[in-house]
Amino acid sequence: xSQTPFLPFALPEIGEEEIAEVVDxxxxxWVTTGPKARRFEQEFVAFLGxxxxxxxxxxxxxxxxxxxxxxxxxxxxxxxxxxxxHTFTATAEVVRYLGADVKLVDxxxxxxxxxxxxxxxxxxPRTKAxxxxxxxxxxxxxxxxxxxxxxxxxxxxxxxxxxLPTTYKQQLVGLLRSDAVVFSFYANKTMTTGxxxxxxxxxxxxxxxxxxxxxxxxxRDAFDRFTAxxxxxxxxxxxxxFKYNLTDIAAALGLHQxxxxxGFQARREQIAARYxxxxxxxxxxxPPRPDHEGDVHSWHLYVVRLSDDTPVTRDAVIDSLFADxxxxxxxxxxxxxxxxxxxxxxxxPEQFPHSQKAYERMLTLPLYTRMTDDDVxxxxxxVRKALA
Ligand SMILES: *Cc1c(COP(=O)(O)O)cnc(C)c1O
Numbered sequence: 109x110s111q112t113p114f115l116p117f118a119l120p121e122i123g124e125e126e127i128a129e130v131v132d133x134x135x136x137x138w139v140t141t142g143p144k145a146r147r148f149e150q151e152f153v154a155f156l157g158x159x160x161x162x163x164x165x166x167x168x169x170x171x172x173x174x175x176x177x178x179x180x181x182x183x184x185x186x187x188x189x190x191x192x193x194h195t196f197t198a199t200a201e202v203v204r205y206l207g208a209d210v211k212l213v214d215x216x217x218x219x220x221x222x223x224x225x226x227x228x229x230x231x232x233p234r235t236k237a238x239x240x241x242x243x244x245x246x247x248x249x250x251x252x253x254x255x256x257x258x259x260x261x262x263x264x265x266x267x268x269x270x271x272l273p274t275t276y277k278q279q280l281v282g283l284l285r286s287d288a289v290v291f292s293f294y295a296n297k298t299m300t301t302g303x304x305x306x307x308x309x310x311x312x313x314x315x316x317x318x319x320x321x322x323x324x325x326x327x328r329d330a331f332d333r334f335t336a337x338x339x340x341x342x343x344x345x346x347x348x349x350f351k352y353n354l355t356d357i358a359a360a361l362g363l364h365q366x367x368x369x370x371g372f373q374a375r376r377e378q379i380a381a382r383y384x385x386x387x388x389x390x391x392x393x394x395p396p397r398p399d400h401e402g403d404v405h406s407w408h409l410y411v412v413r414l415s416d417d418t419p420v421t422r423d424a425v426i427d428s429l430f431a432d433x434x435x436x437x438x439x440x441x442x443x444x445x446x447x448x449x450x451x452x453x454x455x456x457p458e459q460f461p462h463s464q465k466a467y468e469r470m471l472t473l474p475l476y477t478r479m480t481d482d483d484v485x486x487x488x489x490x491v492r493k494a495l496a
Contacts, residue, residue, distance in 0.1 A: 115486060117435035118296040121372065121477045122361070129360035141166075141323075141353040148359040148366070152306055155273075155366055156282040162308065163315040166359060167322060170269045170292030170305035172352035174239075175202040177265045177288035177307055180317035183208045183236055190230050191239040191267075192222035193442045193455075194463040199241055199267045200443055211235070212443055212455065217462040219396050220244065220411065224252035231256075237263040242271035242281060244439070245298070245406030246396060250276050250284055263287045269305075270408040272298050273373055277400050282308045293358075296476075298372060298408050299365035301358035325349030375477045376407035379484055383410055383473065386488040390495050391418040393469075409439055410475040412491075413466060420495060422469050428494035429471075434487055437472045 133144060145166050152164040167173045183189060185207035191199050193212040200210045213226035220243045227238055238257055240248040248266075257264050268274070269292035271281040282289050288311070293304035309315050320327050325347035328338065354362075365372075384394055393413040398405055414422055429436050442463045444455040457464040473487055 112433055112486070114433045115435055115474060115479075115483055117437050117472070117474050118476050119478050120295050120300045121368075122300075123364065123368070125364040125367075126361045129364055130357055133356050133360045136356075138356055140355050141359075142356045144356040144359040144363065145354050148354070148362045149306070151363060151366055152308075155369070156280050156308070158283060158308075161310045161312075162283070163310070163312070165307040165309075165315060165318050165322060166354035166362075167305045167307055167352045168354050168358070169198075169303055169352075170267070170290050170294070171198040171202060172322075172350065173288075173290035173305040173307035174198065174265065174267060175205055175350070176318040176321055176352060177290060177309070177314065178202055178206055178208075178237065179321055180314040181237065181263050181265070181287060183263075186234060187236040188232060188234040189237045189239060190227050190235060192241055192243070192463075193444045193460045194220060194222075194243065194440060194466065195241045195267065195443065196269070196440055197443060197446065197449075198269075199239055200449065203239075208236070209234075210449075210453070212449065212453070212460070214460045215243075215463050215466065217466060219246060219249075220466060221246065221248045222253075223462070224249060224256060227253070227256055231260055231262075235260065235262060237265055237287075239265050239267055241267040241269070242274055242406075244395060244409040244411055245270045245274050246398060247271065247274050247276035247281060247403065249399070250286075254285065266290065268292075269294075269297065271406055273369060273404055274406045275398075275404040278402060280404075285310075287311055288314060293362060293365070298376070298406050299362070299369050301354065301362040301365070304354050304358045304362060320346060321349040322352045323349060324351065372477050373404065373406060376475060377405070379475050379479060380405070380407045380410055382481075382484050383475070383488065387412065387491060390492065391415045392495070407475060410473045411439060411470055412473065414469040418469075418495065422471060425491075425494045426471055429487075429490050432486075432490040432493065434490045435474055438467070438470060439472050440467070442467050 149164040187208040216223040264286040266289040293301040
């Protein structure tokens with residue numbers, strides 16, 4: 109048994125500035141969506157380096173942001189949306205919220221990202237949109253996605269839950285020409301607001317609809333245009349909207365996490381580099397690097413796969429790591445293996461050979477900014493022992 113304390117798989121890094129800002133919010137009397145949520149949106153656009161056309165819409169989860177984006181694009185019953193089977197269920201479930209259908213496709217085993225050729229093969233006359241996921245924080249080959257979208261007249265909504273900050277050909281994810289991009293601030297993501305997300309778009313109509321639907325379908329802007337003076341108590345309901353607004357308490361965390369994000373990424377990069385160096389002689393497939401020179405990987409996840417000649421099973425490696433007090437995880441149990449998705453679309457593992465094989469051989473090592481160098485070495489020692 110291990111004498112040292114258990115090393116968790118993930119931990120958020122919350123500093124005194126975040127805590128003071130939350131306390132300030134609590135004392136201010138304005139605890140729900142207000143001035144800090146608005147400032148968080150503005151600073152998010154500034155962080156990305158977006159121009160005036162870029163809008164950021166703060167929401168209470170990435171799931172909410174993805175739902176709002178697809179709703180604003182008019183996705184509904186009879187439509188199909190293509191995404192990867194190798195993702196978290198949130199990416200796909202929002203399509204079902206709207207009564208549309210999900211077409212799950214396989215990944216490219218080199219990147220673990222959605223395979224553009226598989227997208228092309230899955231397109232039908234009902235296909236309306238593609239949802240690429242920048243898996244682990246490595247950018248999807250977006251030129252290939254845009255080429256397919258252009259050829260078939262499809263919308264593109266990026267699930268960027270892992271991809272802050274990630275670049276594709278030197279441009280931050282969030283600035284590409286997709287219809288919408290959605291980030292997550294869930295507790296284990298590269299920055300956190302506890303729960304939270306950000307929908308980013310250059311489409312003014314999409315933004316206007318998402319803002320209305322974010323808060324009960326309330327519209328004050330439409331009224332403003334025709335009336336010189338709107339009474340403060342007056343509003344109109346223009347649709348049965350949702351309750352997806354981000355609180356100022358959460359935004360208070362976000363304001364400071366955003367300031368620290370570049371530093372967080374640098375530390376993550378350092379840990380990833382140390383893992384790469386220390387694990388390179390083992391029978392493992394290490395995480396793929398960006399294709400394009402100088403691109404940034406967010407290193408949300410450090411995923412290794414056992415190579416074909418590894419003498420032990422993935423489950424045995426995980427058991428050994430836990431026995432040594434190391435928290436690890438698996439990202440993901442592919443959607444095609446979950447009862448709901450499997451039964452709804454009659455899916456078989458043979459339809460997704462690359463995702464299936466990756467799943468059977470993968471595990472995610474701990475990688476977060478609060479890990480000390482000693483923690484990193486402890487993980488390395490335990491992985492070497494597990495594979496011995
Ligand atoms: C975390 C995650 C989400 C959902 O994010 P929430 O903010 O928890 O709603 C969506 N997609 C992927 C790929 C994720 O990892």
